[in-house]
Amino acid sequence: MKRTIAEILRAHIDTLWQDVAWSLRTLRRSAGFTLTVVIVAALGIGGNTAAFTLLDYVLLRPLPFSHPENLVMVYQTQSMTGGGRVPVSPANFRDWQTMNKSFESLGGYTPRVLNLSGQGEPQQLSAVAVTSELFHVLRVQPAMGRGFNADDEREGAPGAAVLGIDLASALYGNAADALGRTIRLDNQPFTITGIMPAGFAFPTRDAQLWIPLQFSADMFTDPDNRANLSVTAIGRLQPGISNNQANMDLGRIAAQLQQAFPKENKGIGAGAVKLQDVISPKAKMLVIAVFGAASCVMLIACTNLASLLFARFSVRRREVAIRMAIGAGRPRLLRQLFTENFVLALLGGVLGLVLADFMMPTLVRLVPEALPVSGVPVVDLRVFFFAALLTIATCIAFGAVPALRASRQLDAAALRVKSALGGRSDRLRTALVLAEIVCTVTLLVSAGLLLRALWRVQKMDPGFHADNVLTLRTRLSMPKYSEQQRRTQLFSNILSKTRSLPGVESAAYTSFIPMVFGGGIFPVTTLETRASGETAVQSSIRYVTPDFFTTLGIPIVQGRGINDHDTSTAPFVAVVSESLARNLWPGQNPLDHPVNVTFHDRKVIGVVRDIAVRGLEQASEPQIYLSSQQVADGELPFFVPKDLVVRVTHNPDAIVPAIRRIIHEADPELPVSNVQMVKDIVYSQTASRRAQLRVLGAFGVVAFLLAAIGIYGLLSFAVSVRTPEVGLRLALGAKPGKILNMFLRKGMVLSCAGVAIALPLSYFAARGMSALLFGVQPGDPLVYVAAALLAVGLALGGSFIPALRAARVNPAITVRAE
Numbered sequence: 001m002k003r004t005i006a007e008i009l010r011a012h013i014d015t016l017w018q019d020v021a022w023s024l025r026t027l028r029r030s031a032g033f034t035l036t037v038v039i040v041a042a043l044g045i046g047g048n049t050a051a052f053t054l055l056d057y058v059l060l061r062p063l064p065f066s067h068p069e070n071l072v073m074v075y076q077t078q079s080m081t082g083g084g085r086v087p088v089s090p091a092n093f094r095d096w097q098t099m100n101k102s103f104e105s106l107g108g109y110t111p112r113v114l115n116l117s118g119q120g121e122p123q124q125l126s127a128v129a130v131t132s133e134l135f136h137v138l139r140v141q142p143a144m145g146r147g148f149n150a151d152d153e154r155e156g157a158p159g160a161a162v163l164g165i166d167l168a169s170a171l172y173g174n175a176a177d178a179l180g181r182t183i184r185l186d187n188q189p190f191t192i193t194g195i196m197p198a199g200f201a202f203p204t205r206d207a208q209l210w211i212p213l214q215f216s217a218d219m220f221t222d223p224d225n226r227a228n229l230s231v232t233a234i235g236r237l238q239p240g241i242s243n244n245q246a247n248m249d250l251g252r253i254a255a256q257l258q259q260a261f262p263k264e265n266k267g268i269g270a271g272a273v274k275l276q277d278v279i280s281p282k283a284k285m286l287v288i289a290v291f292g293a294a295s296c297v298m299l300i301a302c303t304n305l306a307s308l309l310f311a312r313f314s315v316r317r318r319e320v321a322i323r324m325a326i327g328a329g330r331p332r333l334l335r336q337l338f339t340e341n342f343v344l345a346l347l348g349g350v351l352g353l354v355l356a357d358f359m360m361p362t363l364v365r366l367v368p369e370a371l372p373v374s375g376v377p378v379v380d381l382r383v384f385f386f387a388a389l390l391t392i393a394t395c396i397a398f399g400a401v402p403a404l405r406a407s408r409q410l411d412a413a414a415l416r417v418k419s420a421l422g423g424r425s426d427r428l429r430t431a432l433v434l435a436e437i438v439c440t441v442t443l444l445v446s447a448g449l450l451l452r453a454l455w456r457v458q459k460m461d462p463g464f465h466a467d468n469v470l471t472l473r474t475r476l477s478m479p480k481y482s483e484q485q486r487r488t489q490l491f492s493n494i495l496s497k498t499r500s501l502p503g504v505e506s507a508a509y510t511s512f513i514p515m516v517f518g519g520g521i522f523p524v525t526t527l528e529t530r531a532s533g534e535t536a537v538q539s540s541i542r543y544v545t546p547d548f549f550t551t552l553g554i555p556i557v558q559g560r561g562i563n564d565h566d567t568s569t570a571p572f573v574a575v576v577s578e579s580l581a582r583n584l585w586p587g588q589n590p591l592d593h594p595v596n597v598t599f600h601d602r603k604v605i606g607v608v609r610d611i612a613v614r615g616l617e618q619a620s621e622p623q624i625y626l627s628s629q630q631v632a633d634g635e636l637p638f639f640v641p642k643d644l645v646v647r648v649t650h651n652p653d654a655i656v657p658a659i660r661r662i663i664h665e666a667d668p669e670l671p672v673s674n675v676q677m678v679k680d681i682v683y684s685q686t687a688s689r690r691a692q693l694r695v696l697g698a699f700g701v702v703a704f705l706l707a708a709i710g711i712y713g714l715l716s717f718a719v720s721v722r723t724p725e726v727g728l729r730l731a732l733g734a735k736p737g738k739i740l741n742m743f744l745r746k747g748m749v750l751s752c753a754g755v756a757i758a759l760p761l762s763y764f765a766a767r768g769m770s771a772l773l774f775g776v777q778p779g780d781p782l783v784y785v786a787a788a789l790l791a792v793g794l795a796l797g798g799s800f801i802p803a804l805r806a807a808r809v810n811p812a813i814t815v816r817a818e
Contacts, residue, residue, distance in 0.1 A: 034344065037308055040709075041348025043702055044301025046355030049379065049387045051294030053356065054363045056386075057377035058287045063276055064199065064373060066139035067236075072243060073278050074106065074233035074250065077269035085271070087229045090219040092257060096233065096270065097133075099253045102246040104238050107134030108231040109203060110213055114185040115477045115671050119171055122671035124475055125185070126206045129213040137236045138202065142194030145179045152212040159190035162210045165198050185211070186477035187669065202372045203232070226264040227523065235272065246272045275372070282771045283368040286692060289769050290366065293446065293699040296439040298390075300706045303432035307713055309341070342392075349391035353379060356387070365691040430750065436707040437754025438761065441791050443700040445762035446769065448783035450696055453774040454689045462682055463611030464514065465553025469678040470652045471513050474663055474670045475642045482634045484568060490666055491545055491628065491641065497662045503649045508548035509628060509641035511541075514613045515681050516643075516674075524624060525596045526584050537583045539576075540613055540621050541598060543628045543641050549575075549608060551647045552678070559591050559606030566627035573627060574602040577610045580622030597624055598636060616685045617774055645678070652677065692772065704794060711747055711798030716805075736807040743806050747799030748792070755788045762787070 028034070062068045075085035076092065088096070088108075097106045112127040132148040135141055142162055152160045161183065168175040171183070178192050190211065201207060219225050237246055250270035258265045357379050364376045379387075474494075481487050491509050498507045523536030548554075549561040557578060566573050574595055581590040581604075593604045613620045628641050648655055660672050729739065766778035 033308070034347075037305060037344050038347045038351060040301050040304050040308070040706065041345055042351035042355055043706070044298040044305075045349050045352030045387060045390050046359065047294040047699060047702065048291075048298040048390060049352060049356035049383060050359040050363055051291040052386050053360065053377045053379055053383045054366060055287055055291045056382065057373075058279065058367060058371060059284065061382075068276060069274070070104075070237045070239075071138070071275040072235050072237060072246065072272040073275055074103075074235045074270065074272045076229065077271060078267055085273070087232045088270075089226045089228045090215045090231055091223075091226045092265070092268070092270075093231045093233055094220060095257060096250070096253060099256070100235075100246075100249055102238060102241045102249040103235040105133050105137050106233060106235045107131045107137040108213065108233045109134055110230050110232070111203070112211070113475055114209075114211075115187075115475055115669070116183060116185060117187065117477075117669045117671075118184045122669050124473070124671045124673040125167070125208050127185070128203065128207050128210050130210050131213050134234060137234050139236075140197070140200060140202075143197035144176055145192070145194030147194055148210075148212045153214055155214050155216055157212070157214065159185070159188055160193045160212055161185065161190040162194040162196060163192055164196050164200065164208050167208045168192070168195050187480045188477075204369060204372065206369075223261060223264045226261060229521075234275065243272055243274060279368050279371065283366075285769055285771045286366055289446065289692075289772065290363070290695055290699075292765070293443055293696050296443050297699050297703050297706070300436045300439050300703050300710070303436050304706050304710050304713070307432050307710055345391045349387055352391075353384070353387055356383075362691065362694060365688065366695065433707075433710045434750060434754050434757070436703075436710045437751055437791060437794070438758040440700070440703040440707040440794070441755055441758035441787050442762045442765055443696070443703045444787040444790055445758075445783055446765060447693065447696045447700040448786055449766055449769075449773055449776055449778070449780060450689070450693050452776045452780060452783060453772065454686060454693055456774055456776060457616050457686050457689060460612065460616040462514070462616065463554065463609050464678075466677075466679040466682045468648055468652075469552060470646045470648055470655065471643055471674070471676060471678055471681075472656070472659065472672055473643050473674040474672055476640055477669065478637045478640075479634070481640065482637065484629065484631055484633055487640065488629050493666045494644070494662055495545065495547075498644070498646060498659055501655055501658050503651065503655055505647040505649060506547045506551045507644065507646045508551045509545040510548055510552075510643050510645060511543045511639045511641050513643045513645070513678070513681065514552075514611050515615050515685060521621065522597055522624075524580065524584070524622075527594060537580065538621055539580055539597070539624045541624050541626060541639065543626050543631060543639055545628045545641060548625070548645070551645045553647075554611060555609045557607045557609060558589075559604075561606055561608070562625065562627045567629045570630075572600050572602040572630050573605045575606040575608055575625040576604055577608055577623040579610050580624060581607050583622060595624075598626065598631075598639075600630075602626070602630075616682070643674075704790070708794050708798040711750065711795055712802060716802040740803045740807040743803035744796070744799050747795040747803070751791050751795030755791050758791075759784055759788070 063071065065071060073085075074088070074096065076088040077084065078086060087110075093106075093108050100106065107130065109128050109130040112129050114125050114127045116123050116125050130148065132150055132153055135147045141147055143165065145162070147162060148160060151157060163171075163175075163178055165175050168178040172178045172181065175195050178195060181192050182189050183192065184190070196210070213231070219228065235246070237243070250272060254265075254268060254270040258268060360377060360379065367377065476487065476490070481490065495507050495509065498504060521538050522541050524539045525536045544562055546561070546563045546566075549556055556575075559575075561575055562573070574597065576584075576590060576595070584590065584595070585593055590604050590607055594601050595604060596602070608623075608625070610620065611623065612618075613623060631639075644659070646652075646655070646659065656675055663670055663672055762784070763779055766773070770778055
């Protein structure tokens with residue numbers, strides 16, 4: 001009589017339940033073995049799941065926009081800066097919009113920082129000025145209200161603002177209540193026209209609100225303004241247009257603009273790159289390196305698990321033979337063994353998910369800041385499925401071969417012995433441990449090279465003395481402080497009172513703190529370069545107040561710094577860095593030479609040491625410093641001094657409240673932000689490297705311990721199997737020391753073979769992560785020697801106890817037992 005599908009399904013479920021119950025009883029009787037397997041599986045699955053979460057979040061997951069594969073960043077290139085990607089000038093951007101044949105639409109944006117007042121304490125907000133096309137390019141519209149139109153972009157148009165939903169909720173409780181309200185940004189009224197949907201983050205996670213990007217008429221009429229590189233362009237490709245075709249189109253436009261503006265657009269090119277690929281190669285390589293390290297740990301975990309189960313099934317060989325002798329079928333036996341493996345893998349997978357979630361706060365630090373997504377990576381449903389697949393794969397990988405070997409037709413001899421170890425099994429277990437050593441050495445070399453790179457970065461001299469220097473930001477609102485005289489009065493008021501505080505040695509204002517922002521790039525010319533038509537030297541500029549060099553500890557090599565006499569009515573002056581002096585006047589005394597920068601001729605009055613303006617790891621361009629009093633009203637508002645630096649003798653925490661009171665008395669609408677020590681800014685330059693080292697170092701330590709366990713397990717099992725042989729050797733006169741050396745030699749040979757295989761593989765891996773090494777050679781011999789010595793130490797540590805146990809075998813008991 002045929003059974004129904006329901007009956008067959010019920011029978012399978014009953015059988016599965018029996019197998020699960022049998023597996024749990026069996027594993028409970030071997031609690032130590034079960035706990036070891038679950039922990040090893042959890043380490044492999046947890047590390048790999050966490051690394052995949054990071055990889056998926058940064059590189060695999062599509063950007064949260066409609067058809068993100070058609071979104072590109074359109075950039076300008078300049079031959080004088082090495083052809084790197086830079087923003088575009090408003091005039092060139094407008095020409096790109098009208099002349100291109102590749103884009104459905106082209107939008108642009110410029111990051112801004114705005115002061116919000118009238119809503120409690122003044123605060124500084126991260127804003128983005130956008131063209132009206134940008135939201136259309138992204139195909140994202142406000143969840144409430146409207147975006148921007150061409151009227152909002154007109155110069156002098158009433159202010160409009162679109163708020164992020166978090167900011168709107170923080171200001172008004174209910175985001176919907178923000179619509180139509182007026183807020184004051186930089187002392188100007190802005191009407192809230194829209195609220196962006198939850199999760200919208202563009203161009204970075206920090207963006208809080210968006211305002212229209214308004215261009216003045218002279219941005220398009222004055223040819224000199226084609227050097228104003230202030231707009232980052234985003235385009236959406238037309239259907240059927242590839243990125244290569246768009247690049248050809250942009251090349252055609254750039255060539256035409258060079259012909260139309262031979263002076264202003266000399267050496268100017270254009271290109272496009274997929275928005276998903278804007279992440280730096282260094283950030284990509286880091287994510288891939290982390291995933292590779294996790295995969296090595298996973299491989300080591302799997303080989304350890306396979307080795308453990310080989311040992312377990314070898315011990316259970318007699319049990320399996322008895323069950324088959326009394327009638328158990330091989331398929332039924334295989335099913336039970338696979339069920340036991342699956343239960344182990346499932347327990348390891350659950351614990352691994354917990355471990356992955358625990359690791360995420362550390363891995364979050366490796367997410368690139370420029371990624372236009374909100375939130376942080378989490379172990380979500382997508383990652384859960386990855387973990388489930390990984391668990392199943394682990395179950396098959398470490399359970400299939402032992403289960404198949406254990407369930408083979410066994411002869412009567414298996415009923416008379418408790419265990420056996422075949423030659424092929426021993427060779428396979430040896431190969432697995434060899435693979436563990438290879439992966440471990442590769443991870444140790446990678447972590448060692450990153451450690452060397454970190455030491456190298458930490459030894460970099462920033463060019464200034466960061467100790468005991470406090471900094472905070474008081475960004476000035478425009479047009480309230482567009483007049484230079486009003487700014488000078490404010491600076492003088494704040495600085496004079498700050499300098500009089502107990503514990504303050506000196507204080508000054510600057511446009512930008514080094515390493516927080518490199519500074520704007522401006523061409524610097526001399527009489528000689530203008531006469532010869534040579535390309536101007538690109539330099540970053542800062543407007544500073546007197547005592548800036550003293551406060552920040554930048555040595556003055558020649559001449560003097562900026563002082564109180566360098567006013568708007570005095571001759572315009574400049575202080576240049578040593579590298580700029582060498583570039584402009586090689587072999588000459590630069591003092592009193594005239595330079596032209598920021599639209600004015602200036603006399604060089606001093607030369608100072610170069611500083612790392614763009615961070616410890618990035619090349620810094622030459623620098624030039626200008627007097628904060630020698631800038632015309634309304635000129636270069638972005639470069640108006642905003643960062644206060646204060647050199648203190650003790651207890652900066654006690655001085656901060658007093659400085660806040662001074663600033664509040666000078667202008668209650670000035671927000672105070674970015675309060676920190678300059679030494680912390682320098683220290684933060686290595687924060688990402690420390691996070692890299694912690695992650696890869698943690699994987700390396702786990703791999704090291706697992707490999708040690710693997711060697712220990714292999715030799716322990718070899719000792720247990722070869723105990724009769726060892727007893728016989730000892731009974732025939734072999735010395736215990738010789739037995740000890742025999743097993744130690746096995747571990748040493750294994751480690752040396754693993755090192756020999758691993759070192760060339762490690763070199764190729766190091767070559768692949770060269771972007772992370774900061775000048776450290778991929779073949780650094782010190783790192784490779786250290787990794788090899790650690791591998792030898794690993795072998796000695798894992799081999800010693802089993803070898804010692806073998807040397808202590810009692811030959812009388814062993815021979816009698818046989």
